[in-house]
Amino acid sequence: MNHVKTATGETLLMSITTEKDSRLLGREPVTMSDLYPARDETWLRAIREGALPADLGELICKFHPGENRTADQLSGFTVELGNAARSYRKSFPASCLAGVARRGTLRLVKETTLQEGDTFAYYLTALRNENLDEPADQGHAHSARRRIVAPVFESRPLAPLLADSAALHGNWASADDDDSFPPVFVPEAIWRQGQAEARRGGDNESAGVWTGRMYRDTASSEIFLVVDACLQAELASEEKYAVRFTGETWSRLRDTVNIRREKLQRPHERILGSVHGHNFCPDADDQGTRTCEHCHTVKVCTRTTAIASPADLDWHRSVFVAQPWALLMVWGFNAREQDDWRLYGLNGGTLSPRGVRVMQQ
Amino acid sequence: MSVALAEAPVVDPLDFTATDVTGSSYLEFPAIDGYRLTEDVASSVAEAMELPTNVPWALRDEESARMLQDDRPIGSQIRPKAKLTVIPKSHLGGAQA
16 A cells, blocks of 8 residues: 655645544554545546546646644645646545545554444544555566556537436435536436346346446537446346446456447447446334334435445445546435435545436437 | 366466456556465556555456456466456445435
8 A cells, every 4th residue: 555645745644533532543544545536536627627638647646735724634635637737736625535534443443442333533634754664565566567548538519418408316416516527418218227227136236337438528628428328237246235246247348348339330438337226125113114203294205225335435436446437326215115316426535426417319 | 086186387477468347447567476376466456557455356367257266376377468357356235324
């Protein structure tokens, strides 16, 4: 793991304290892996504004500490991406690194500094001359040559797609956040197909992937995605609370995408995201009741399984690194046993609910 | 009755290419220690591709369509210039609110 140093040479750490009296319990270093979502989101925002090129490999990344709330507590951090000609910055709250705090508390529990079930608080710190034990680098990674396939944004006017589609936000996203995400267009038939793939497993979870193309508006710098197909995750292991993509699943998906590229003459079609089903309802109580006491008075049922689990978030981050436009779609059920869905996109350094535009065909 | 099998010979050094599951990133390893355990090599590949290090990784040989065994030397399981895919040992999984 590479510990992160800011542009001014300070080490970024998450300080973990007792919740009651803010006594410092320990510090967990922030690693490069923790900051990739923020880096990727900065890159995406810069692409959308036409500020930087679409080849991440050509850009240099730096991190800057955010403003000080107290002597050692930062409000967040800033990512700077750039080349010799231009640079672009985006700031992120410390809360998007909650996973670092969780990792630190796991270590503290192991060291018995914390007991399981103890509450804690955390804040981001930048310290100079912090001597950390980094794992010995055997140099294996440095002998490898890496090539990232730069994303291609084909030219296409955005306005006609906006006119021929309807915005859907479901119960969890807000139109107020639309500007935080590049627009995504899904044909109605493929939207329904995604739902079908998510429900195909019956009592088990099942999944598919969305494939499509990315475009740059001819009238602005905005980019947008158009989903062309929903492919079944064949030969995935489907269980009640998990769906595992096997090596064969991925091989078939890549082969299908390659065939589509050739046969449909869409050389830039790619996997844009996943869709899967949480095909179970929220837990019932001892009397078999799922709904809460307010059920008859509220419009939207908030007890739902249409929510990304920590496993979903880890999976998405593992599959779609350096692909900040990628989508995570979850179909579930609410306590009223109704269909519910939530679509996620990268915002604020973490996956957040977002809307979609469905095209009538 | 069990039959004793000889350990497959280890190719060392070894060169291979690796890709992530979406085919968006490629890595060429020109000379790797063939005696390194596959599990260890998978971690190195993932790290070099900037993949999350809090998730365990596996390798698949695309030519033979086989998942490699974590606890065996990589040089005993693949041929030079093999094409591998690095696959997360993670799953999409449910949660309840």
